[in-house]
Amino acid sequence: MPSGNYRDVLGGAATYSSVAASLLAPVRIVGVVGSDFPEATLADLRARGIDTEGVERVDGKSFRWHGKYSQDLMSRESLDTQLGVFASFKPKLPASYKSSPFVLLGNIHPTLQCDVVGQVHKPKLVAADTMNFWIGGEPAALAEMLKRIDLLIINDEEARQLSGIHNLVRAAADIRKRGPSRLIIKRGEFGALLFDDGGTFFVPAFPLEDVYDPTGAGDSFAGGLLGYLARHGDASPRAMRRAMFFASALGSFCVEDIGPKRLLAIGKHDLSARIDAFCRLVDYGGELSFAV
């Protein structure tokens, strides 16, 4: 298992998810950075076709997180979180963003997530991330947010906390009754489950020889998912299932190096090759049935 100390690694859900999605579709990001944030980084994102008009630059320090991962990379501890300019962030969509058909709400206060939904004109699909902090601390605002979205993307522990139900199949049914018609439960190296009107669907995580840094894997997953849906302009159950492979593929690249380094290095050929490898991973040779 690799280990090391890494400082000043570019992070943020918007970075991971937009870089992942940019391999598949045009991306527009909304966010806030402090006066310390390098302009070159935003220029790098723009060079990938990512629209950064919605990124506000504000006097003060950028958000910073410092933490420690366990040896097996399965859990992490926050050592220091400095909100900086993020503390007073109120996302405001530029006029050119308002017709975006596919919207991913990053993990911010659920009331702010609702504000963003209110700024978009008839999107095809609104997806949201959230976390234990809001589930425990802002249940009413979160309940409101759930009613405004089409897809919730959370991990297994969050699904259990949100529903109060340990079994994930039952937890999923409970959460879907609260608003989102589609739910994805991520299980890290164990893959992800999709629950929607098409039933239940599972995509594995890609078995890797080297896993360096799980930071951003979930955001890359979400970016890959939305990128695929946006590329095809389709949010049907079939498109969702196919998008799950792109989501898992982008998540798998993310963990192969520190921060977004690997994500920034890969091109469409790498993604294409991994999608092929994914298909081999689950290919059981066509129709399978058991004639009684």
Place this chain on the structure above:
Amino acid sequence: MPSGNYRDVLGGAATYSSVAASLLAPVRIVGVVGSDFPEATLADLRARGIDTEGVERVDGKSFRWHGKYSQDLMSRESLDTQLGVFASFKPKLPASYKSSPFVLLGNIHPTLQCDVVGQVHKPKLVAADTMNFWIGGEPAALAEMLKRIDLLIINDEEARQLSGIHNLVRAAADIRKRGPSRLIIKRGEFGALLFDDGGTFFVPAFPLEDVYDPTGAGDSFAGGLLGYLARHGDASPRAMRRAMFFASALGSFCVEDIGPKRLLAIGKHDLSARIDAFCRLVDYGGELSFAV
């Protein structure tokens, strides 16, 4: 999460795996029971078409295990193990068994597993189970056994212990060099991985609403796998991949009730329905590729 105390539940790897396999192919079992073992139980197995000629009845008590599962059913503690007549068990194959093309070696001393392999005439595929007890305590005998088999079926912790490597992709490559050309790594509720000359393949566990008792799930998995291969007389990579679904399906039935109760209750129609549900769980709508 269900909980309870259950005593005198019929167990044994041979029971779970033979009952699972019997839905798919004729099965012959080898084993030993004490004078306390009810003849009616063996009659029940025979009524399912399971050949029990290889089951020896010996004066003394049958093997008994008494243990406790954690609340989430993910780990267990042995409270009492009484080997009974199992202590001096030396498997001996009846003449009618010696031409069996598919052989599953249960979790016994690796030297005894080798003895069984020596008694079979040119089998198509020999699979074996083992556990941490032999990996730690009998490394030389285990190394010998690995050279005699085609397929090893173990769980993730056993794969790590056997190889001394944490990463499962690397652990698998290491283990396959020691003998078995095929390796299956089971991950409980997280599915199972197959490593063979066809590459890497993954089958999920079936997402269930009710999980009662994980005892025997691994044995049911192995039984389902070998049953499918035997049914088709095929041990090719394609057959192995398809067999993985039957393995996981039989494992999923097993956990739905206490002991082998559910396995004994299901019929071919139930299995057929679950295989269909499994296919839906992984169906992503045909060919998937990403044109660059």
